[in-house]
Amino acid sequence: MSLDTDDIKAIARLARLKIDEADVPLYANNLSSILDLVEQMNSVNTEGVIPMSHPLDVAQRLRDDVVTENNQREEFQRIAPATRDGLYLVPRVIE
Amino acid sequence: MTDFYRMTLAELSAMLQAGELSSTDLTEHYLSRISQHDAGLNSFITVVEDQAMAQAAEADRALQNGDAGPLTGIPIAHKDIFCSRGIRTSCGSKMLDGFISPYDATVVSNFKQAGVITLGKTNMDEFAMGSSNETSFYGPVRNPWNTDAVPGGSSGGSAAAVASRLAPAATGTDTGGSIRQPAALCGITGLKPTYGLVSRYGMIAFASSLDQGGPMAQTAEDCAMMLNVMAGFDHRDSTSIEIELPDYSAGIDQSISGLRIGLPREYFDEGLDPGVKAVIQAALEQYRDLGAELVEIDLPNSGLSVPVYYVVAPAECSANLSRFDGVRYGYRCENPSDLNDLYTRSRGEGFGAEVKRRIMVGTYALSAGYYDAYYLKAQQCRHLISDDFREAFKNVDVIMGPASPETAFNLGEKAEDPVSMYLSDIYTIAVNLAGLPGMSIPAGFVDGKPVGLQIIGNYFEESRLLNVAHKYQQQTDWHRQIPEDYT
Numbered sequence: 001m002s003l004d005t006d007d008i009k010a011i012a013r014l015a016r017l018k019i020d021e022a023d024v025p026l027y028a029n030n031l032s033s034i035l036d037l038v039e040q041m042n043s044v045n046t047e048g049v050i051p052m053s054h055p056l057d058v059a060q061r062l063r064d065d066v067v068t069e070n071n072q073r074e075e076f077q078r079i080a081p082a083t084r085d086g087l088y089l090v091p092r093v094i095e
Numbered sequence: 096m097t098d099f100y101r102m103t104l105a106e107l108s109a110m111l112q113a114g115e116l117s118s119t120d121l122t123e124h125y126l127s128r129i130s131q132h133d134a135g136l137n138s139f140i141t142v143v144e145d146q147a148m149a150q151a152a153e154a155d156r157a158l159q160n161g162d163a164g165p166l167t168g169i170p171i172a173h174k175d176i177f178c179s180r181g182i183r184t185s186c187g188s189k190m191l192d193g194f195i196s197p198y199d200a201t202v203v204s205n206f207k208q209a210g211v212i213t214l215g216k217t218n219m220d221e222f223a224m225g226s227s228n229e230t231s232f233y234g235p236v237r238n239p240w241n242t243d244a245v246p247g248g249s250s251g252g253s254a255a256a257v258a259s260r261l262a263p264a265a266t267g268t269d270t271g272g273s274i275r276q277p278a279a280l281c282g283i284t285g286l287k288p289t290y291g292l293v294s295r296y297g298m299i300a301f302a303s304s305l306d307q308g309g310p311m312a313q314t315a316e317d318c319a320m321m322l323n324v325m326a327g328f329d330h331r332d333s334t335s336i337e338i339e340l341p342d343y344s345a346g347i348d349q350s351i352s353g354l355r356i357g358l359p360r361e362y363f364d365e366g367l368d369p370g371v372k373a374v375i376q377a378a379l380e381q382y383r384d385l386g387a388e389l390v391e392i393d394l395p396n397s398g399l400s401v402p403v404y405y406v407v408a409p410a411e412c413s414a415n416l417s418r419f420d421g422v423r424y425g426y427r428c429e430n431p432s433d434l435n436d437l438y439t440r441s442r443g444e445g446f447g448a449e450v451k452r453r454i455m456v457g458t459y460a461l462s463a464g465y466y467d468a469y470y471l472k473a474q475q476c477r478h479l480i481s482d483d484f485r486e487a488f489k490n491v492d493v494i495m496g497p498a499s500p501e502t503a504f505n506l507g508e509k510a511e512d513p514v515s516m517y518l519s520d521i522y523t524i525a526v527n528l529a530g531l532p533g534m535s536i537p538a539g540f541v542d543g544k545p546v547g548l549q550i551i552g553n554y555f556e557e558s559r560l561l562n563v564a565h566k567y568q569q570q571t572d573w574h575r576q577i578p579e580d581y582t
Contacts, residue, residue: 040402052475076423
């Protein structure tokens with residue numbers, strides 16, 4: 001599998017990652033060789049094999065829908081890049 | 096001053112309990128070793144002297160009041176992936192360089208409750224993605240046995256710190272070999288428990304279906320003491336397993352006569368360095384002398400492990416790392432022009448190259464139209480890999496082989512070629528894909544560099560692994576060797 005520079009730009013956009021233009025060919029190269037490695041999977045016939053969702057075949061545990069956490073907004077917002085009046089600040093979204 | 100650093104947790108514990116040593120003196124001893132030796136190793140990202148000394152004073156009070164557990168007063172280091180309240184928890188990334196965790200990981204709080212002192216946070220590959228500790232934002236860690244060489248990764252800082260006895264033990268995490276491979280390359284004992292045994296709460300997520308925390312120490316006996324503190328059900332981890340826990344120290348001294356050891360043909364093929372192979376074979380002969388039976392087995396799908404892992408792990412990492420958005424915590428770029436610019440530049444500038452590669456591989460594998468070809472196919476192959484082990488454990492008690500195909504490679508040797516780096520985890524990855532427990536123990540040296548013997552067990556058979564490792568360590572002294580520059 002070979003990815004070109006346009007593919008890399010499209011993937012980076014989906015992943016919300018800014019990639020320097022100069023680095024795009026190297027990423028294309030690296031990702032293509034990783035996908036070549038990955039494609040060794042295709043040597044095996046997996047028809048009818050159940051995909052593994054948990055090593056111990058355990059189902060997701062559920063709990064009662066009750067409040068278990070205290071409000072710690074102030075403590076958590078102390079480590080935020082920018083807040084005001086209990087809100088997280090980001091650049092203006094709506095003009 | 097006594098050479099406390101030469102002692103194991105078990106020995107230090109006995110001295111602390113007997114009042115022959117105070118936690119304050121012991122903690123000071125290790126802090127001074129860190130300041131003396133770590134500049135050349137870079138095994139710590141953060142050292143917390145004041146907090147460690149305060150914890151030690153508290154531990155000394157508990158020891159005097161007869162209020163102490165087996166590990167009370169022992170100082171250890173935590174991999175910088177475990178959130179620790181009030182301490183920077185960077186995960187080896189610029190993204191979290193300024194992140195002071197507002198809470199403790201369950202592993203950290205378990206150790207606190209047991210009276211264990213935190214010396215600091217150890218260096219690691221960025222977000223645990225790497226096998227050499229070269230992807231850390233804080234620079235590479237060096238191998239104490241040979242400072243031109245890497246310590247392995249991703250728990251490279253923990254492995255180097257324990258190998259050089261800057262800490263008597265440390266915590267690590269293992270997603271594809273990140274406890275066992277650095278333990279092997281640095282000549283220490285490391286255990287990756289069964290998936291779900293140790294809580295993942297507060298352990299910064301890389302690939303959630305594979306990540307598992309575990310102990311890294313000098314001996315199996317010490318790993319057992321640590322696992323007694325680390326293991327246990329946690330309602331805060333949705334994949335935590337609720338089982339009755341044994342005392343991992345209790346059965347450690349049992350005879351292993353009659354033990355059936357499976358040797359996978361695939362783990363001894365042409366990819367294995369001949370020097371490493373000779374060391375492993377000598378260790379296996381020693382097991383035969385201890386009364387074990389060696390049985391050749393097949394794990395026919397083990398060749399799929401690395402390809403499968405590089406779908407599953409990147410896919411899960413691309414989802415997990417989407418939380419880093421520059422809004423709520425972590426790195427934010429300067430002067431974002433709009434919200435998209437804020438996201439893309441914060442992530443582009445905050446993550447290093449390897450993390451970006453894996454996020455992109457995962458994003459691609461999960462993108463519309465590709466899910467069946469990659470993620471679904473990988474999860475099917477994962478079932479085949481796991482079935483191989485199930486089949487093997489019908490006939491053998493444990494599986495043994497090398498933990499790594501070669502000894503520690505040099506810094507820079509594989510840094511430019513991601514795929515060659517990935518192949519250094521060829522013998523460890525299948526264990527994570529199957530969710531099994533695995534260990535690496537020191538088994539000898541090739542050209543002055545340590546070799547690790549890997550021991551793989553069936554689900555929840557940590558006690559047996561520790562027993563099997565301990566019996567070997569009673570007969571050998573590889574695990575007691577300390578690189579000369581640190582004695």
